[in-house]
Amino acid sequence: MAGQNTAQIAITWSYWGNPWEVRVNERIIAVFESENPDIKVNSLHKPWSEYFQHVDGWLASDNPPDVLFLTSIQRYIEQGYLASLEPLIAEDSYNTGDFYPQLLSLFRHRGQLYGFPRDNDTKVIFYNKNLFDRAGLDYPQENWSWDEFFTTAKALTRPEQPQYGVAHSRDWLPMLMWQNTLNIADHQAYSREHMVSTPEGIAALAWFVKLIQQTSPLQHIDVTTSEAVSYFTRGQAAMLFGNHAVVPELLQFQGINWGVAGLPKGKVRVNKIGGAGYVISEKSGKKAAAWRFLKWLVSQKGQAIFTESGAMMPSRQSVSRSRVFSQLKDPAHARVFIEETLLGLKKVDYANDGKVDDILSRNLNEVLLGKRDFDQAMQQVKQDVEQLNAGD
Structure with a gap:
């Protein structure tokens, strides 16, 4: 030895x-x-x-x-x-x-x-089946739209309980632009600046802000996964945006009967490869x-x-289709993750993305706090981004 x-x-x-x-x-x-x-x-x-x-x-x-x-x-x-x-x-x-x-x-x-x-x-929507059943709502269906997602989240929001439709996360931001454009072939050309300079990007941001304002317990952009998960596991959020890394924590809460759905689509159905x-x-x-x-x-x-x-x-495709993966909780969950993975697009990082994210967060958080309206905030975002580029 x-x-x-x-x-x-x-x-x-x-x-x-x-x-x-x-x-x-x-x-x-x-x-x-x-x-x-x-x-x-x-x-x-x-x-x-x-x-x-x-x-x-x-x-x-x-x-x-x-x-x-x-x-x-x-x-x-x-x-x-x-x-x-x-x-x-x-x-x-x-x-x-x-x-x-x-x-x-x-x-x-x-x-x-x-x-x-x-x-x-791979990003998905986790949902609390008990809260859906209590509200008399059908479980999410494949290929659901932003409008259907918002209507569902709104129907599940009851602040007096307290209960909210969705615990969001800032990780959705990079995909919003892709989901709201038909020109997916050019997706790698989209830096974060396109989100604040194109009609598709601004419309996606407006939808996301409205979703947060009306259906989320967390009234700021920069929500971490751990914050969102805590609301979901307490039964205070009926849906949760996240990836497979939250599954071990969800498995600890035996009282929650949860399911998995694909992301809702804007103009197209798309996820992220990362x-x-x-x-x-x-x-x-x-x-x-x-x-x-x-x-x-x-x-x-x-x-x-x-x-x-x-x-x-x-x-590995073989492992994702194996019993090891499919039997973690429900084979249907595995199918959703595989389907969403196949819809993934590769995200490209640009030098100013982090700084633009900071500008977006600062201004949109003021909207969520009621300090300014969305249009005013976007004007300020554009000015701040122009100053950033001038500084370069």
Whole structure:
């Protein structure tokens, strides 16, 4: 045994995550090491709020993590920090055909593949069946519209109880523009500025503000997922906008009989392709061991372990259609997540998106607080964005 430990190759894997996610990752490491006794995996964990500032330092150092859990990887590729996986894929004749192509595209750059997706940030609407039954409403149907969604949320809003139609989240904002335009072919050209400079974008914002004003318990734009989930699990919001990461928390509340529906459509039905995955540092001196570990992370077994937590929409088509995923609560839920994943479009980040988001939040929050009307706020948004661009 001592000789075996001496021969081990030690690699480092960095990731973010809540305590439950750390526990799942520790289990993954334990199973991998039991099957690969010549490799020792040391984990490097930071919470989401700190992770990326550490990543910049790690990757710039002489000894970065060998394998990293990352999202929005393009800038790291352009800085030369990430290794192309193409030589490793070719040497192993590794088959990438089981991954959802839309998700795999997130990790391509100039024809080279730099990583593999773990999951997808597919957005759905969770709904409380008990509250729907009490109100005498039909459950959401596939292909429902913004108007149908708003009417349903309005019918479920009873502030005196208190009960509201929907616990929204700011994560809906990037998709509103896509949902309200027929010109989906150009969706990657839409920066956040298009939301404040086009009729389709302004109409989408107006709908979202009206939805919040009349049906949400949270009268501000910047609602976090945890805030929204807390209202849903207390039975104070009949619907919840979110992704598969909220499922473990919902499963803890046995008193809530909940279902899953696809997003309502504006002019078109569309969702988002997004999510994080695993990459290898270009500076890693242990790429062979790192590659073995990365392959195992995204293998059917590796994905099944994480999928059992209830917290992810698998990136492998075979796992998303397996009993592991479909039996988490209801096979119908799995079908909705798969359908919505197939409707996903790739989000492109632009340099000013974060600053425009701040401008939007500041001004629209004043509308929600009753300090100005929507048209006044949008005029101010346009002025603020013009000043931002002038400053560039």
